[in-house]
Amino acid sequence: MKHKGKTNPPGRIKIMRSFSALMVQKDFHSITTAQIAKNAQVTEGLIYKYFKDKKDLLYQVLNEHFFEFQAKIENRIANEKTYIEQLEVIIFSSLESYADNRIFSKILLLEVRNSLEFFNSCAYEMVRKYSRTILDIIEKGVEAGELRPDLDPYILRKVILGAIEHACLGEIIFGKELDIDDVATGISEIVFNGAKA
Amino acid sequence: MKHKGKTNPPGRIKIMRSFSALMVQKDFHSITTAQIAKNAQVTEGLIYKYFKDKKDLLYQVLNEHFFEFQAKIENRIANEKTYIEQLEVIIFSSLESYADNRIFSKILLLEVRNSLEFFNSCAYEMVRKYSRTILDIIEKGVEAGELRPDLDPYILRKVILGAIEHACLGEIIFGKELDIDDVATGISEIVFNGAKA
DNA sequence: TTTTGTAAGTAAGTGTTACTTACCAAATCG
DNA sequence: CGATTTGGTAAGTAACACTTACTTACAAAA
Incomplete structure (x- = not known):
């Protein structure tokens, strides 16, 4: 049935x-x-x-949590003026959401990626949308002259997403506490101003 | 027996x-x-x-591949003078190793992390060693004045490792080709000089 | 030369697991 | 009212990871 x-x-x-x-x-x-x-x-x-099967249950649970995640972030972005500030909000809010919602993080960052089925699920559609939002902001930031013109937007996105995800791993896996403010500003500082003295 | x-x-x-x-x-x-x-x-x-079990087989295969990975990188670092150059080599070599060795990458980035057993395996010991090497270089870089003194070495490491891993994901999951040179220099540019115009 | 110990490998299980089939009872609705 | 759909159950089944008990090969010790 x-x-x-x-x-x-x-x-x-x-x-x-x-x-x-x-x-x-x-x-x-x-x-x-x-x-x-x-x-x-x-x-x-x-x-x-x-x-459909156990994995489908996993994807649907993930999907449910995704709404919270995305809604919170998109509301906050609307309040920011510059594109860099928008990206900073994304970094902070993503870290915060991951921290607030460990099951979500665990599923998204550790459990679903190893099977190709996930990438056809509607949960993955939401990942793409989120990912697309970031790319759009970066591209606008380059156009507006806020970000370097020679910048590859795809690579900047990789750096930002990678940094966010990696920052959460210790938390998810070992249950370590994370000072979100520190980490978010730390990541932003490096990504936008560079680590070089 | x-x-x-x-x-x-x-x-x-x-x-x-x-x-x-x-x-x-x-x-x-x-x-x-x-x-x-x-x-x-x-x-x-x-x-x-x-x-011991199927997972133990996974860890041992991973472990075997790890030697190649680590040996290649450590040889190359030795040739570099500045700490920033050493980190650039790590970024490049890591991307290259992941690309050359998809099974290794797939296991390390997608398969082992979801189970806590891994973090007691000797394969994880090698991850920590590699990770420690990066931290050491960053700390020396700060001391030597190459990197900003207010920098949190742990966060820079997160950004670097996260960027590398995220850059490989598309490749591993979808089998996309990756221009290692482009990505490596792109990541280095952002991480060391910043994305801001 | 026989004995003994052990490493390499096999064959035939066993309990669990994810998943299926067939059925039931109560709403819902034409 | 009767037919169909929805929410739920009970009893399976094939396949899976893993185990047990056994055989052979062979080298070193007695």
Whole structure:
């Protein structure tokens, strides 16, 4: 039987919540469908009514969290005047969002990337949108003369995204605390003004 | 029966080769022990004579490739005079090594990080060593006045490592070609001179 | 030369796991 | 009302990672 997904029945919600809770404790592969079901107080079969497979459940949980992430950032960007300030907001807000939402971060940065299916999921569409936003700002920044004209916007994006993601890794993996203000301004300083004395 | 791992019997080599070959085609989890064994022309049981489990096989393959990676980089650093040049060499060589050795990159950047076991493996010890080398150079660079005195060495390291890793992702995941020279000089330009006009 | 120990490899399991099929009961709606 | 859809269950099944018990080969010690 196919579900069109228009409603959001309690079973479905319970499954997603159960899965999210388990993701805090262990990695995706060591979570079993039996555990998810038991924890959600439903039968294993119900998982497959709402989700194509275990990975689909992962992607949908990720997707749900993505809305928060993106909404918060886009609101904040609107308040900034210069393109550099906008990028600084992105760096700060991304770090903050990753820190506030460990399950989201863990899924996005550590769990989904190893399987190609993800890149056809709608969760990945949101990654691309976010990524595109950054590129747009960089390109406008170059046009406006805020950023160096010889700059490759794609490479600057790589540096910014890479720095953000790498900064979160220790936090996600080992549960280390991160001083977001320090790290955000540190990254911005290096990226915009350079590390050279 | 326990193996002390002093010798390197043909069966063990065949298993590792078989696994490496399969890793080119698919992701870790969709490779089965049956396939590994069949491909290596040994029985499934033999895998467990030489490797604790499937993940241990993954870590050991990673570890083997790590030697190449590290040896190449350390030789090259020795030839550079300034600390900034050393860091530039690291950026270039890392990109090059990742590009030359996709299985290694795929395992290190996409497969091992999601499970905590990895961080107790000896492969992770090598990551730390590599990471430590970068930090040392940065600290010396600050002392020598090449890099800004107010710089947080840990954050610069995050930016460099993050940029390198992120730059490789597209390549690893989608098999895109990467112009290493362009990307390496692009990253260096941004990191050392800044993106600001 | 026989004994002994052990490394290399095999064959045939076993318990779990993700996922399927068939069914039920209660809403929903033409 | 009767038909269909929705939310949910129970009992499977094939495939998987991993184990156990065994065989052969062979080198060093007795």
